[in-house]
Amino acid sequence: MNPFSEARRRHENTGGFGAALVHASLEAAERKFFPRPESRLIVDIDGAPVTPYDSARITMAVIDATAMFGRSLMDPQSPVTNVHPAHRSKVGLISAGSFGNSLHFTFPDCDTESDPVLFVDHVQTLAEAAAWSLVESLPRAVDDDDALDAVLSLPVTQRRGIEHLVNAVESTTRSLGVSVAMADGAGVSSTLSKLQADVLKDSLMESxxxxxxxxxxxxxxxxxxxxxxxxxxxxxxxxxxxxxxxxxxxxxxxxxxxxxxxxxxxxxxxxxxxxxxxxxxxxxxxxxxxxxxxxxxxxxx
The missing domain is CATH 2.40.50.140 (Nucleic acid-binding proteins)
Known part of the structure; x- marks a missing residue:
């Protein structure tokens, strides 16, 4: 039983500065003594054990692709074609290392310290929203040709984000399984095979x-x-x-x-x-x- 969660529920309908401080204190205690599951972005790589080069190449591609989707979500009316350090920093996707042929990424916490009144069970971060959007835009399976068509109609910033993953698959000749597992139990998964990357490579180069x-x-x-x-x-x-x-x-x-x-x-x-x-x-x-x-x-x- 989580006493801090129960106490927060009892105070959730109270207002005022004092109630906000109580809520913030209970939130901090709950995080310390009852840590919540982390949301994760997981990339499964097929084939032989992953080399350091392949791991680094795919890790950077995932970070850049997520950064481009985050940039698109922040400002959909102003497309960009190149990822910049500011885009990566704003989204803040965190490489949590590799486990066998799986690369794991975590997301930055919500900035709740600036306004304790806004404490809730979970607020989706920009990184989580960007990663979810990225994975949903990829094919569900190796025979999902309609998803390949749909990629070509995405906004230019998102297309360039997917192009980072396509280039990584092309350069490493590795197929990828990409999934997001949220802390609340929600999840979504997709694939980007070598054949799919070949198709998208030709299409994304079209003017x-x-x-x-x-x-x-x-x-x-x-x-x-x-x-x-x-x-x-x-x-x-x-x-x-x-x-x-x-x-x-x-x-x-x-x-x-x-x-x-x-x-x-x-x-x-x-x-x-x-x-x-x-x-x-x-x-x-x-x-x-x-x-x-x-x-x-x-x-x-």
Whole structure:
């Protein structure tokens, strides 16, 4: 039994400076005597025992990729193409060493000392959010081709983040399994195989040729829409799929299996050879085609 947690719950509805100090003291005592499980980012590397070079190369790629996703979350309207020390410092992903062929990373604690009133059981840090977003953007399995397409429609900062991992797989010829295990028990896992890295390597080197905003009507497939990939079923037309803007992910479940109006960013890419590739799509806005309070307003009675 954790007496400090019980005491914090008894004081959670009290206010004032004195209550904040009590809460802060109980929080500090709980952390000391009842340490909580740590959230972790874990990278499993296939093949023979990992060499120091491979370990260092992949570790740096993971830190840089997470830093780029963190930068994208902080300022999605200002894309960057190169990782800087300030990006790594701001996200603060911590290399916790290797265990066999697994690399472990931990996350910095929340800065709760500056405002003890804000103490809660757990506040997601920028590093945790960035790592989760990174892992969700990678393929779920070796045959997840739709996820490879979706990567190409990600914001440029996130694409460059994934490119760091792709380059690490290319240079070490190692496939990776990447997972995040949160302190609260939540988790997500993905893979980046050598073959997937080869495909993405060619695609990420392509230059963007044209982007436009389009509006499509259809049903958001509730069976296939997952993680960061949407599927829009259109009447008598091919299904569209692609990535989902970060700000839409939390609200997207309420649109599943319903008729929607989707605003998409359609991007056509051009390879260095001049060949035009197929368009990719990113869902940037969505609304119900018939809002519930207007569901029958268009029917004459």
């Amino acid at each position: 963007r040729s044209h982007a436009r905003i389009i509006t499509e009507h259809g049903i958001l497939d509730g069976m296939r829409t997952r993680r960061r990939i949407f599927y829009l079923e259109r009447e008598d037309m091919p299904v569209l799929h692609g990535s989902i803007a970060d700000e839409l992910i939390a609200d997207l479940p309420k649109y599943l299996s319903k008729k929607v109006v989707a605003t998409l960013e359609e991007t056509t890419i051009q390879r260095a050879s001049g060949v035009i590739g197929r368009p990719t799509y990113r869902l940037i806005r969505i609304k119900l085609e018939y809002p519930e309070n207007e569901l029958f307003s268009h029917i004459d009675i």
